[in-house]
Amino acid sequence: MSADSTSTTAPEGQAAADGASLPGGNAIVFDHVSMTFPDGTEGLSDVNLAIAPGEFVSIVGPSGCGKSTLLKVASGLVTHTGGKVWVDRDQLGYTFQDATLLPWRKVQDNVELLMELRDFPAEERRRIAAEKIELVGLTGFENHYPQRLSGGMKMRVSLARSLALNPAVFMFDEPFGALDEITRERLNDEVIDLFVREGFTGIFVTHSIPEAVYMSSKVVVMSRRPGRIQDIFEVPFAYPRAPEMRYQADFSELCGEISLSLRKAIEG
Amino acid sequence: MSDTQIPADTGKHRRANIESHEATPVAPPPSVTRRLVTNLVPPILAGILVILAYAWVRSGLPPHRQFLMPSGTGIWELAFGIPDFVLELLRRSVTTMAIAVTGLGLSISFGCVMGIVMFRFLFLEKAIFPYLVVLQSVPVLAIVPLIQSALGFGFMPKVLIVALFTFFAVPTTLLLGLKSVDRNILNLFKLQNASWWVTLRKACLPFAGPTLFAGFSISGSLAVIAAITSELFFLSGEGGLGQLLMNAKIDFKYEQMYAALIMASVLSIAVYLFFKWLGNRLFSHWHEASGKQQ
Ligand SMILES: Nc1ncnc2c1ncn2[C@@H]1O[C@H](COP(=O)(O)OP(=O)(O)O)[C@@H](O)[C@H]1O
Ligand SMILES: [Mg+2]
Numbered sequence: 085m086s087a088d089s090t091s092t093t094a095p096e097g098q099a100a101a102d103g104a105s106l107p108g109g110n111a112i113v114f115d116h117v118s119m120t121f122p123d124g125t126e127g128l129s130d131v132n133l134a135i136a137p138g139e140f141v142s143i144v145g146p147s148g149c150g151k152s153t154l155l156k157v158a159s160g161l162v163t164h165t166g167g168k169v170w171v172d173r174d175q176l177g178y179t180f181q182d183a184t185l186l187p188w189r190k191v192q193d194n195v196e197l198l199m200e201l202r203d204f205p206a207e208e209r210r211r212i213a214a215e216k217i218e219l220v221g222l223t224g225f226e227n228h229y230p231q232r233l234s235g236g237m238k239m240r241v242s243l244a245r246s247l248a249l250n251p252a253v254f255m256f257d258e259p260f261g262a263l264d265e266i267t268r269e270r271l272n273d274e275v276i277d278l279f280v281r282e283g284f285t286g287i288f289v290t291h292s293i294p295e296a297v298y299m300s301s302k303v304v305v306m307s308r309r310p311g312r313i314q315d316i317f318e319v320p321f322a323y324p325r326a327p328e329m330r331y332q333a334d335f336s337e338l339c340g341e342i343s344l345s346l347r348k349a350i351e352g
Numbered sequence: 353m354s355d356t357q358i359p360a361d362t363g364k365h366r367r368a369n370i371e372s373h374e375a376t377p378v379a380p381p382p383s384v385t386r387r388l389v390t391n392l393v394p395p396i397l398a399g400i401l402v403i404l405a406y407a408w409v410r411s412g413l414p415p416h417r418q419f420l421m422p423s424g425t426g427i428w429e430l431a432f433g434i435p436d437f438v439l440e441l442l443r444r445s446v447t448t449m450a451i452a453v454t455g456l457g458l459s460i461s462f463g464c465v466m467g468i469v470m471f472r473f474l475f476l477e478k479a480i481f482p483y484l485v486v487l488q489s490v491p492v493l494a495i496v497p498l499i500q501s502a503l504g505f506g507f508m509p510k511v512l513i514v515a516l517f518t519f520f521a522v523p524t525t526l527l528l529g530l531k532s533v534d535r536n537i538l539n540l541f542k543l544q545n546a547s548w549w550v551t552l553r554k555a556c557l558p559f560a561g562p563t564l565f566a567g568f569s570i571s572g573s574l575a576v577i578a579a580i581t582s583e584l585f586f587l588s589g590e591g592g593l594g595q596l597l598m599n600a601k602i603d604f605k606y607e608q609m610y611a612a613l614i615m616a617s618v619l620s621i622a623v624y625l626f627f628k629w630l631g632n633r634l635f636s637h638w639h640e641a642s643g644k645q646q
Contacts (some may be wrong), residue, residue, distance in 0.1 A: 161539050178543055180536040187638040188558045200554075201544040229638050 106170045111137040111253055111285040112158060116167035118310075119153055126310035127153035128164070133304065133313055136253075140279055140286035142296035142303045144342065146350045150311030155255045158287065177251030178286065185230040185237035185245075191217065192226040195244045202249070209248075216244040220267045220274065236267035240274070247278065254284040258291065272299055273327065280323050293339050293346065298330060305345045308352055315345040321341040422607040427517070431611035441615055448592030449619060451507065452579035455514020456623075458573060462515070462521025465573075467598075470523065471530045471556070472548070480523075488520040493581060500585060510582035517578030518571035525567025529560025562639045565631035573624040580616055593619075 107113050110321050112135040120127040127150045135141050143151050156162045158171055160177055163281055185194045194214040204212070217223055220240040230238055239259060246254065256275075260268040272295060279286055296303045305315040317338065321329060329335055369498055382390075403424075410421040422430070431437055471479040503509040533556050541551045583594025593612045600608040635642040 097624065103403070159543060161542060176543060178540070180539070182536070184534060184536045184540055186537065186555065188561075188635075196541075197554075198544055201541065201546045231638055235464065 096287060098143075099195070104233040106172070109136070110134045110170070111139070111172070112287070113170040114154075114158070114167070115170070116161060116171055118155060118162050118166035119150070119157055119162065119164045120166075128157065129310035129312055130167070131312055132212065133316075135287065135302075137285050139302060140288065140300045141302045141304060142288045142290055142300040143306060144290060144293060144296050144346060145306030145311060145314075146308040146346070147291065149306045149308045150347070151306060151339045152257050153285060154306075154311065155289060158253075161254055172252055175240050175249055175252040175255060177246035177249065177254035179239070179246060179254075179256050181261055183230070183235075185238055185241055187230050190227050190229055191222060191241050194230065194241055195248055195251050198245055198284045199248050212248050213244070216247045217241075219247065219278070220244045234267075235263050236271060239263065239271060243275070245277070247282065248280070251284050254279075254286050256286065256288040256290075258289050259295065260295075261291065268295070273325075275299065278324055293342050294330060294335075297335060297338055297342065298325060303342055305342060305349055314349050315342075317342055317345075361531065365557065368427055404509055407568075417425065417605070419606055422610055427607045427610050427614075430607035436609070437608065441593075441611060443590075444592045444596050444612075445619060446592075447590070448576065448579045448583070448594065448616075451510045451582060452514055452575040452619075452623070455511040455578065456518055456575040458511060458515040459519040459571060460568065461523055463519055463567075464526055465565075467526030467530065468552070469525040470527050470531075477527065492517055494580070496504070496582060496585060514575055515579040515584035516576050517581070519615065521567040521570040521574075522564075526564045529563030530556045532563070533559045562631060562635045562642050563643075565627055565635070569624050569627035569631070572627045573620045576616055576620040576623060635641055639646075 098280075107115075109248055112133075113144070114131045117125070117131040120126050123263055131154065143154065145151050149329045155178070157164045157169060159176055164247055169317055186197065188199065192210075192213055196209045199209045199212060212222075214226075217226060220243050222240055222244065224235065225233070225237065230241065233241070242259075260271050263271065275286075275288075276299060286300075288296070288299055290299075293303075303317040303319060303324075305317070306312065307314040319338065321335075345347055392561065404420065410418060410423070413421065431441075466480070471482060492513065495516075499513060500511050503512065530552075537555050537559075538551065541555055546554075580594035580597065583591050584598055593616050596612045597609055600606070600612065632642050
């Protein structure tokens with residue numbers, strides 16, 4: 085792992101560390117990270133956050149506070165303008181708010197896409213794709229076009245596509261926001277299953293507090309724009325998690341606390 | 353005034369609408385005959401309307417001018433009914449189509465390259481686009497003589513005229529399609545460090561396909577008209593339909609002129625339908641609008 089550690093520094097920042105393991109053995113470290121867009125919008129200001137390998141961290145915050153920006157900075161989709169980000173970007177999973185499938189590709193070919201971009205041999209692509217399609221419960225739909233799948237199934241294809249690269253870090257940007265409640269809760273369980281089985285480090289942006297608590301080992305509350313970390317809540321429940329957990333008193337209590345913190349964040 | 357007033361209790365004006373609705377076991381696929389009927393009846397009805405309008409205008413002409421609008425029997429007896437003339441018509445159609453197809457091929461290949469280049473260097477769009485618009489708005493008929501005095505009366509000048517006519521739609525529709533790719537799809541490629549070229553091939557071009565083919569069918573239907581226009585000024589030698597049109601007019605053979613016009617429309621429609629058909633074949637499995645019947 086240490087060999088592919090990527091430390092990205094803001095243009096005016098200090099020299100990058102020399103390929104040593106990430107600070108404190110973490111999987112992702114934001115060190116005084118700020119992000120100012122070219123138009124002057126401050127997306128993030130002085131974000132400090134360390135995520136240990138195998139943690140599943142949810143991020144909640146007022147809309148427009150910079151949650152997506154945080155993931156984009158971490159993944160390298162945009163370059164931050166201050167501070168340092170430490171993350172291994174070599175095996176990165178990323179799902180967007182919608183499934184972003186290529187509509188002209190069948191399920192099978194969509195799942196193979198990222199491997200194709202990484203020049204995996206065809207034989208291996210096919211094998212891994214079949215495996216991941218089975219993992220998300222879509223065996224039998226390999227030859228369907230996305231057009232004919234339900235929203236939940238599309239999202240599963242999207243998950244399988246990311247899983248194909250065996251991600252060490254998996255980022256989710258409000259992935260289930262557009263789905264109905266029942267599909268959403270099922271996918272929550274499936275992602276937890278995947279998390280337990282595949283052992284990636286997860287960062288999960290959501291606007292649902294119960295979802296955040298249900299999924300994660302830590303919930304981060306961000307303040308309104310320019311986003312900074314306002315509160316971090318440890319979630320004391322063990323994995324794998326049972327759906328009944330949602331109805332327990334300590335679950336509701338934690339949700340309540342986070343709710344209060346979020347309200348403070350919105351009011352500023 | 354008083355009877356336009358809305359009653360306070362609208363509920364009692366609702367129609368009782370309780371009835372049993374029959375089920376069909378499986379939604380039946382549209383049958384072939386049904387598809388033929390829905391596709392053919394509207395254009396045939398519209399065609400009949402046009403013919404009626406034609407007959408009506410013709411009947412209003414004084415008899416000594418009715419030769420300007422030949423009758424259906426006249427067109428048959430003096431044009432389509434004469435095997436030699438039909439052969440000539442076909443031969444000339446081939447000549448015209450050769451010009452149209454070559455010109456179209458030129459504008460499609462150059463247009464696609466230009467669309468991609470503008471997509472790569474978006475500032476070029478700002479540089480090139482105004483000239484494309486100018487090119488499109490120049491009355492091509494006016495520059496045909498210029499092209500001929502510069503380049504002569506051969507095959508290539510005519511092809512060039514077709515290319516000028518049909519160029520505009522190709523780079524514009526392609527660029528539009530390329531630019532409408534979902535941001536996050538591009539992000540997906542960026543996350544894998546995909547090169548610009550790979551992103552173009554695997555994301556942007558397939559995405560732009562349906563839009564581009566809409567451009568092709570616009571250009572395609574213009575191509576035949578353009579080829580005929582390009583021939584209007586060549587009255588010697590063995591030419592295409594455009595030459596036939598001019599010669600027939602000079603000789604007062606209006607039946608033949610109409611026959612050539614009908615042939616030209618048929619060819620235009622054929623080219624248009626070809627691209628429609630090809631677009632449907634290529635894209636209907638994933639692009640909803642492509643699968644819709646027109
Ligand atoms: N490319 C950009 N240029 C300018 N401002 C941006 C850009 N992307 C996002 N922003 C702004 O940054 C703020 C944070 O955006 P985002 O991270 O998407 O918020 P959210 O927490 O809802 O995901 C918003 O106010 C947004 O308008
Ligand atoms: Mg967002």
